[in-house]
Amino acid sequence: MGTSINPFLSLEHITVRYLDKTLFSNISWDIQPNEQWAITGPGGSGKTALLNTILGKFNIINGSIHYHFYEEWRQKHTVTDPYFNYRNLIAYVGHHHTFKNNSNTTTDFYYQQRFNSMDSENSATVREHLDITEVPALLAPLKIHALLDKRLLKLSNGETRRVMIAHALLKKPQLLMLDNPYIGLDVQTRKDFSNMVNEIIAGGTTVLLSTSPQEIPEHITHVLTLENGTITGKYTREKFMEMEVAPQRQAQLPALKADVIAQLVQHTNQASFEHIIRMENIRVKYGETMILDDINWTVRQHEKWALLGHNGAGKSTLLSLVNGDNPQAYANKLWLFDRRRGSGESIWDIKKRIGFISPELHQYFTARDNCMQVICSGFSDIIGSTKPATEAQKSIAAGWMEVLEISHAATVPFKQMPESTQRLVLLARALVKNPPLLIFDEPCQGLDQQQKDHFKQVIEQLCEHMPVTLVYVTHYEEELPACVNKFLRLERGHMI
Numbered sequence: 001m002g003t004s005i006n007p008f009l010s011l012e013h014i015t016v017r018y019l020d021k022t023l024f025s026n027i028s029w030d031i032q033p034n035e036q037w038a039i040t041g042p043g044g045s046g047k048t049a050l051l052n053t054i055l056g057k058f059n060i061i062n063g064s065i066h067y068h069f070y071e072e073w074r075q076k077h078t079v080t081d082p083y084f085n086y087r088n089l090i091a092y093v094g095h096h097h098t099f100k101n102n103s104n105t106t107t108d109f110y111y112q113q114r115f116n117s118m119d120s121e122n123s124a125t126v127r128e129h130l131d132i133t134e135v136p137a138l139l140a141p142l143k144i145h146a147l148l149d150k151r152l153l154k155l156s157n158g159e160t161r162r163v164m165i166a167h168a169l170l171k172k173p174q175l176l177m178l179d180n181p182y183i184g185l186d187v188q189t190r191k192d193f194s195n196m197v198n199e200i201i202a203g204g205t206t207v208l209l210s211t212s213p214q215e216i217p218e219h220i221t222h223v224l225t226l227e228n229g230t231i232t233g234k235y236t237r238e239k240f241m242e243m244e245v246a247p248q249r250q251a252q253l254p255a256l257k258a259d260v261i262a263q264l265v266q267h268t269n270q271a272s273f274e275h276i277i278r279m280e281n282i283r284v285k286y287g288e289t290m291i292l293d294d295i296n297w298t299v300r301q302h303e304k305w306a307l308l309g310h311n312g313a314g315k316s317t318l319l320s321l322v323n324g325d326n327p328q329a330y331a332n333k334l335w336l337f338d339r340r341r342g343s344g345e346s347i348w349d350i351k352k353r354i355g356f357i358s359p360e361l362h363q364y365f366t367a368r369d370n371c372m373q374v375i376c377s378g379f380s381d382i383i384g385s386t387k388p389a390t391e392a393q394k395s396i397a398a399g400w401m402e403v404l405e406i407s408h409a410a411t412v413p414f415k416q417m418p419e420s421t422q423r424l425v426l427l428a429r430a431l432v433k434n435p436p437l438l439i440f441d442e443p444c445q446g447l448d449q450q451q452k453d454h455f456k457q458v459i460e461q462l463c464e465h466m467p468v469t470l471v472y473v474t475h476y477e478e479e480l481p482a483c484v485n486k487f488l489r490l491e492r493g494h495m496i
Contacts, residue, residue, distance in 0.1 A: 041226035043420030158311025355430030
């Protein structure tokens with residue numbers, strides 16, 4: 001391939017539209033053989049859209065994309081399938097899974113299902129999903145072997161990402177495209193993943209990934225920078241690393257927003273609790289697998305906690321007990337808001353006191369909901385819009401959109417907004433009830449550095465102006481708001 005006169009892939013003056021929006025206008029880019037590219041840029045700059053354009057998902061109304069690698073592959077291989085095209089030689093790993101259950105549908109999944117042992121049996125195992133008996137050496141850094149007999153619905157966010165990447169690699173693609181692959185991975189798995197990307201590249205696969213400037217694997221040779229759908233630079237890795245300076249810190253939020261926060265919470269009378277969460281000798285087991293073992297944890301009102309641990313440590317299961325999503329809560333000594341689980345309270349009694357964000361929750365909203373509807377669904381704790389919001393509820397939702405600087409998104413379909421804006425919409429959804437407990441599970445996934453800084457400041461102001469208890473889960477300890485001063489760390493289901 002090194003002697004080829006053609007590029008590996010070329011975009012020639014393409015203009016791209018999706019629905020009624022122009023995503024890119026007259027952009028050009030050549031990827032030469034043996035080049036490995038990272039795409040970087042702020043949230044909403046077009047990184048994911050550019051990958052999807054190469055994948056053939058969007059309408060190119062001017063210019064063209066030439067898949068030279070496909071033409072060269074065709075010259076060397078006999079193809080009998082009339083439907084075989086360039087897409088067969090590309091593997092893409094996006095933000096969200098499209099796992100099917102054993103009825104072969106994706107739409108039957110619902111959020112509580114993963115914690116209900118009866119329902120989750122309807123999802124395939126990792127072994128069935130990957131259709132392998134032995135794990136190829138290439139997948140070793142992903143630690144897939146330990147997951148083979150787990151049900152897909154039982155996987156943590158990080159485990160899900162590892163399985164998606166494994167599935168893509170098993171296609172043995174000519175081009176592997178990874179959209180923000182480090183999202184949801186703990187520190188060690190990120191290192192392992194970078195090593196694996198380097199191994200994939202060394203094995204002859206071309207890699208194209210979108211990522212933050214701080215997380216570019218060492219075998220990546222070139223960097224493309226984007227902003228507002230425009231290519232702002234093409235660099236060698238060395239040149240990019242020389243010019244890449246520390247991201248500009250966001251200015252402090254104006255006092256006006258603090259005033260708005262104060263207005264939004266002043267009408268709410270929160271009850272007083274001795275214990276928000278109290279766990280005694282908690283054990284959760286699925287089959288022969290112990291997920292949580294002898295957990296003792298007390299969270300008092302207004303405390304600010306970080307919940308830390310590697311992928312698969314048991315964090316999501318612990319949160320599911322608090323959220324009312326896990327039926328094993330009834331078999332354990334668990335008190336929420338001073339009330340023992342199983343003493344007559346409903347799941348809705350619990351949920352009305354909790355504002356919750358997680359990457360998994362993100363997937364269950366439908367394409368038809370606009371951002372205002374998603375936020376207002378927080379009042380009823382139901383995913384999706386089932387009944388119209390009242391004018392008072394809309395007013396509160398609009399106030400939180402102003403605080404989070406997303407007022408422009410109110411009537412836009414949720415799924416059409418950039419990932420970063422979607423996350424802020426889900427934050428507003430968590431806040432509308434002014435709940436006594438906020439649980440933020442990896443809330444900064446998919447945000448660029450400036451947006452993370454903004455989010456962190458918002459949380460710090462919220463904690464300043466709201467009488468709230470906080471449990472914050474992250475793999476990046478630098479993301480923790482300054483107000484967090486208590487820590488629970490899990491390792492393989494144990495407190496350490």
